[in-house]
Amino acid sequence: MTRVLVVDDDPVQLRLTAEVANRAGFKPLTATSGEQALTILRDDRNIGAMILDLVMPDLDGMGVMDAMRREGLTTPVIIQTANASLETVISAMRNGAADYFVKPVAPERLVVSLRNAMKLDALEAAIRSERARKSGTFSASDMIARAPSMERVLTLCAKAGKSTIPVLIEGETGVGKELIARIIQGSSDRAGKPFITVNCGAIPPNLVESVLFGHKKGAFTGAVADQVGKFAEAHNGTLFLDEVGELPLDTQVKLLRALQDGEIEPVGATRSERVNVRVISATNRRLLNLAKSGEFREDLYYRLNVFPIYVPPLRERMEDIQDLVSMFTSRFAAEAGKRILGISPSALSLLMAYDWPGNVRQLENAVYRAIVLTDEAFLQSVDFPQIVAQSSGRDIAVKAIAAVPVPDGPIHIDTAPARQRAVIEMPSVPDRFLDPTGEIAALAEIERAAIVFAIAHHGGRMSRVARALKIGRSTLYRKLHEYGLAEELINDAA
Structure with a gap:
């Protein structure tokens, strides 16, 4: 709440x-x-x-x-x-x-x-976060990570930022490993410097070496010009190797040398080049298991796994879901040009009860789809049919969608019903000048109540109480004895 x-x-x-x-x-x-x-x-x-x-x-x-x-x-x-x-x-x-x-x-x-103020604040926070991400100054305050399970992660990020130690970030797909890497860079002396991201699993095996280290003109068929590699692009900055466990074994040898000596050798080059790069790796599989099975070089594993950080999945940090949904809603509603104020309690409960195998990325996509589907001011459970289907079954999801009221035909302006508005009843507050029977209270009772309130308001500082009531301190103390308040103050102090 x-x-x-x-x-x-x-x-x-x-x-x-x-x-x-x-x-x-x-x-x-x-x-x-x-x-x-x-x-x-x-x-x-x-x-x-x-x-x-x-x-x-x-x-x-x-x-x-x-x-x-x-x-x-x-x-x-x-x-x-x-x-x-x-x-x-x-x-x-x-x-x-x-x-x-x-x-x-x-x-x-x-x-x-x-509601408008909170929506504006969430949108401004998303804009500040995006600007920090692009400028290389992303910090822990820019990431929604208030769950207790994320405290250790952010503490390790702060410690890693104070050195150039190689960091290995482990976690399931979609937990935000790249954001953790950006926090480490943003809290280091390389903040504002280049941050180059390489998805090792998305590069064809025959081009991995060229992408990472670059190549010279004529090094292979199609190399019509010199190409700068990602290591050179990240010079004086940070290189983020995402899904590093997908690298081919022959490329792992050259990566190990680059990490040990700080030198790279572009494909087709006759001599090596020095680079100053801080390498942060990430994987969604245990590199230790890959090293034991021979799919990953053991010496490279120990080189990368100097400072490991494990990022918990979304199901272990459910406290962040409400803030994440608020941020995604504000951002996507602004992009879609829709006026969406938030999410209903029932829909939020639905999201909180789901396991989120795709983690934050899946939540982001679910909210985006809901924004496109909804025509209401608040996101409803029916706007998340896939989550309803996976949580309660396909039949329940179909029934929920069918239960949404849809007009049978066009509604003329003369017969259109009025929109139901939420009625907020103001609480009844008893008048301070009336006694329990509804009659005017005695002047002495009103005066006593005023003195009691003034003492509580000013924390028992009698000089301030006297000034506020526009009476002298001697008069104040006389009235305290007259109304039996002096004994109460003495007992409270004791």
């Missing part, structure tokens, strides 16, 4: 806003001050959005957004305030607010604003 941080110094407004977010399917967190909000954001960077009051004691909303910008906190901010001036709106938007509304706000307006 996506968490939403609600920040307001008014306890009634805080409770109302949090309840609206809760009824809309979000998990609300609350804070009564700007400093408390910043503390929560620093400790938990996975909060989906923040509804921020602009006018608060100590640190106001503008101050919170300034601090977020300085510290790189990218949580989307929705501003709410009682001040509707144009200058305030412009200042809030310039400080990075995703939306702005004036109290009191309709629950439907608040829910739509939350």
Whole structure:
């Protein structure tokens, strides 16, 4: 469930806003001050959005957004305030607010604003990730890997980035081994340098040596010009050898020499060339098993397997599915030009219950297909017929598709039914000036309640309580004794 941080110094407004977010399917967190909000954001960077009051004691909303910008906190901010001036709106938007509304706000307006802010944040995160990937500065913060099973992977990536040690990344197909390699490069001193990817299993055996090391003109039939190899292209950068276990044995000999001596010899060349390349390998099969069976050179295996990193499959990091679906939905919806706000709880439960043999790549393709299929604002279970078929059987999938309501014929504008809207009921809040019987409370009871609230709000700091209530400290202490609050404070302190 996506968490939403609600920040307001008014306890009634805080409770109302949090309840609206809760009824809309979000998990609300609350804070009564700007400093408390910043503390929560620093400790938990996975909060989906923040509804921020602009006018608060100590640190106001503008101050919170300034601090977020300085510290790189990218949580989307929705501003709410009682001040509707144009200058305030412009200042809030310039400080990075995703939306702005004036109290009191309709629950439907608040829910739509939350969903739009989260969708925009997911899309911006995808764009930042793609830019970092292309610039060679991809880091752990650009990858969705918040599951506990990924903590060790990211820790090893950080350690590998501090040296030029050869790294072997192992994992099933589609788990994101290339992204792990890019994180290692992005956290090393080679960040921003060339990152060359070679899929060893997709190159014809007779061209592998030429692709990796290059060739000279006339080296073989069809070599009409000199060709630079991937090792030379990755000079001073990183070479990522994907599916390295598919390399032919004769090519493995030359790869071993390149790793040991830092030299390559293009096909048809008379002398070798020095290269400065950091090699990161990846495989979806155990290289040790291939080495034992003779399909992979044992000496090359030990050369590549100096620093192994195992990437767990998606079924072992199900905590990341919701964030991955959100990111894929935002990206593909933008590409398709569709307004899709997210995924329904039932569809998300369907995806969470699936084993995903194709891992993240399969999830990405499933979401892409669902985006193309859907005509709704939220992805539904019926938009994932292949997952339904594999999870529950083909008959269930066919019945689910057949159950989707389809008009029997054209519907005239005069007879078109109104769209059903979700009704969010506002919680009933008892008036603070009424007693349990509905009568006006006594002045002494109201005054006592105000003092109790002020003490709790200011953490028992009596000087601040007296200033807030506009009374002297002696008067405050007299009223504490008068209402029997002094003994309670003493007992609490004890």
